[in-house]
Amino acid sequence: MGDAHRVGVVGLGVISRAYLDTLAGHPAVSITAVADLDASRSAAVAARLPGVRALSVAELLSSPDVDTVLNLTVPGAHAEIALGAVEAGKNVYGEKPLTAELPDARALLAAARQAGVGVGCAPDTVLGTGIQTARAAVAEGRIGRPLFASAVMVTPGHERWHPHPDFYYTVGGGPLYDMGPYYLASLVHLLGPVRAVTGAASRLRTERVIGSGPRTGERIPVEVDSHVTGVLEHAGGVLTTLTTSFDGTATTASPIEVHGETGTLSVPDPNHFEGEVRHFALGGDTWRALPPSAGYVGGTRGVGLLDFLAADAQRAPRASGELALHVLETMDALLRSAAEGRRVELTTSVEVPPPVPLTPAEGWRS
Known part of the structure; x- marks a missing residue:
């Protein structure tokens, strides 16, 4: 992935803990900023993560030290934050659903294509x-x-x-x-x-x-x-x-x-x-367990973002x-x-994401 990719996290509720456990300290990611409507919450999270600044949402979206916004807000705020990130020229990866309303999701992807930035979205458990x-x-x-x-x-x-x-x-x-x-x-x-x-x-x-x-x-x-x-x-x-x-x-x-x-x-x-x-x-006469043969071994929340950042011209992001x-x-x-x-x-369709080869934990954690 080259240099550590700079990520700003918006929304520091319950699910953010799982993401931070995966991403904080990962060599491919540098968490540079966090933001929440509750300023005391963002200050507390920043205090636990060396080099991370607690910012307002607007400050984080405009920060030159953020390449990708990790959008962990409640569903009703997904569209506003994601569109704000795209308008600031940043990639955005968010929790599901993509937005609360379908027209907003269509507008988000259209805006991202126009801006030349990427959009990814949970769930990544399927990986x-x-x-x-x-x-x-x-x-x-x-x-x-x-x-x-x-x-x-x-x-x-x-x-x-x-x-x-x-x-x-x-x-x-x-x-x-x-x-x-x-x-x-x-x-x-x-x-x-x-x-x-x-x-x-x-x-x-x-x-x-x-x-x-x-x-x-x-x-x-x-x-x-x-x-x-x-x-x-x-x-x-x-x-x-x-x-x-x-x-x-x-x-x-x-x-x-x-x-x-x-x-x-x-x-x-x-x-x-x-x-x-x-x-x-x-x-046959019984159920038989199949040994793991594919997927990210020991996967945790945030592996989809890592997969998203690792995608390139040869391989599309799987949590797209x-x-x-x-x-x-x-x-x-x-x-x-x-x-x-x-x-x-339905009016949309999608290419089935590329399968995930069996990838040991040390393969995606390092």
């Missing part, structure tokens, strides 16, 4: 050994021709553990926009882009109760659908049934299953980098803005389909 080993198994023909798949995410809601869960229940949140990107990005890696969707959704509770932290017992409004389900039509003809819910208690369903003519794959939770991939062959836009349009189409009671065709 770990879990999803990448499953992808390799599909590519190797272990299940024959894929026919259909299922993806299931069920929780009782993040207000049970997050001390400030409000944004999970506003535009850009909900189970689909919060957790859906993990599943949809994985499905694109496994089965290719989506060409059309049919969705249904519900919102049976108008408020939630915070279960931890200083606001325990406080009620917050629910402004988005809390249960979204639908069918995805992949470009190659595979059908995936998707369920994302903040209304359930638990499930025994595999996070993702891919069914083919000669077998089935049980794919681990795409919210994690690792996990056991299991294979059941047609005519184009993939994030396609995922966002898929989610938007599911909600439109649910609201309008009709099948919705």
Whole structure:
């Protein structure tokens, strides 16, 4: 990667800790500045990181010491910060979703192309050994021709553990926009882009109760659908049934299953980098675990940014803005389909990202 790439971090909430653990001290990255709406928070983070300045958001976006902005703000602020970075001539890599609203995402990528800068976006968990080993198994023909798949995410809601869960229940949140990107990005890696969707959704509770932290017992409004389900039509003809819910208690369903003519794959939770991939062959008698054969070993949040910075003319970034836009349009189409009671065709597509070869931790950490 050459000289250490200078990164400024905007948004220092819960997820920032995982990113900083990965990036601080990495030889390919120099964190030069941090910013947060809470100035005391940015000052505290800067004090722990040698050579890092605590700036205002505007100062960081205009700083000549920042090449790429790592955007870890809440979804409602993703577009404003990302566009600000692009307008300042900087690359931007952000947390999912790319933006809270689809038109903003289209505008962001158009502005980035005009400015000649790059856009990347989480999730990068799909680059770990879990999803990448499953992808390799599909590519190797272990299940024959894929026919259909299922993806299931069920929780009782993040207000049970997050001390400030409000944004999970506003535009850009909900189970689909919060957790859906993990599943949809994985499905694109496994089965290719989506060409059309049919969705249904519900919102049976108008408020939630915070279960931890200083606001325990406080009620917050629910402004988005809390249960979204639908069918995805992949470009190659595979059908995936998707369920994302903040209304359930638990499930025994595999996070993702891919069914083919000669077998089935049980794919681990795409919210994690690792996990056991299991294979059941047609005519077999049991599930068999597949050893890790692809992906960033020991991956942690931020490996997608490292992958983004390492991309060049020979290899596109795997956690790209184009993939994030396609995922966002898929989610938007599911909600439109649910609201309008009709099948919705997508206007975007995306090249399936390059697979990740099995890369030991020392290979990407150094």
